[in-house]
Amino acid sequence: MFPQKLQALLQAALPVHSCRSVHRLASLQELAALPPQRKQRLLYPFSGLEAYLDRSVDRTPFQLFQPDLEGMAAAERLFRCSPSHRIEYVASAERMAHAPALKAPEVCFIGRSNVGKSSLIRSLFALVPELQVRVSKTPGHTKKMNFFRVGGAFTVVDMPGYGYRAPRDFVEMVEPYLFGRRNLVRTFLLVDGLVGLQDADLVAVQMCEEIGSPFAVVVTKVDKGGSGVLLSNLLHLQEFLKARTSRCFPQPFLTSALDYSGIHLLRCFLAHVTGSVQLRDTSPC
């Protein structure tokens, strides 16, 4: 048999789910072909809503994170694998004591079960399709803290969700991590754009404030449903954050794991807060 034919047969026999294909909007290069307005909405989803959201807010302390394309491209390079920069799953832990001893700056994603934590992380890592980040329609899917290494630059931690079908030992697992992990540089609290802030989120915000280190809010699933609901949830969120928090980054990050809105910006923010890229004209966040 010809070697090429043999290879083709072998490839046909490989399980097709071993590697996802890369979504076309996951890479900045592919966005160049989009109409300018669509590209702007995808890269800076907050900017289109700023006029509405900003009206009740004193602009002076309002800090927008709006890196240019060059900055986003530098961040994107960190989210691509190379032989000297491996992006990989490291370990899962049910207790802080079992968390891997990693020295790089760390960021973690918390939020209600089903809010889209794992999906968001999966879209951040979409340029590494062989990396498995498991998501599910069923709330309570992620049961442990999952650690992903981005070369030597930083670590991303996917947390189990709180609320409905949360692991019974959620508090014992997550609280010691949030209060005790010394290399944790930023906590991202996810809120569903269409559901808005829930009681359980208020407890999580309170906890983030008590931890005493900076955190940011990520609004998920902005592709879903009408913008009216999203807008009113955002106004409420913004008023709440302004009145009740002192550690939260004032700009919520609007994202969709489905159409990649805000994913490029969030990659850049992660790279920035972990000190992995230097951006022009951007103050420390």
Ligand SMILES: Nc1nc2c(ncn2[C@@H]2O[C@H](COP(=O)(O)OP(=O)(O)OP(=O)(O)O)[C@@H](O)[C@H]2O)c(=O)[nH]1
């Ligand atoms: N339309 C839309 N659906 C999303 C988005 N992100 C997540 N989902 C869906 O929401 C459901 C839950 O997603 P997960 O990422 O597993 O949620 P999670 O927060 O990790 O959930 P737990 O692990 O159970 O805490 C899945 O059905 C996803 O497909 C999004 O941006 N847009």
Ligand SMILES: [Mg+2]
């Ligand atoms: Mg999950």
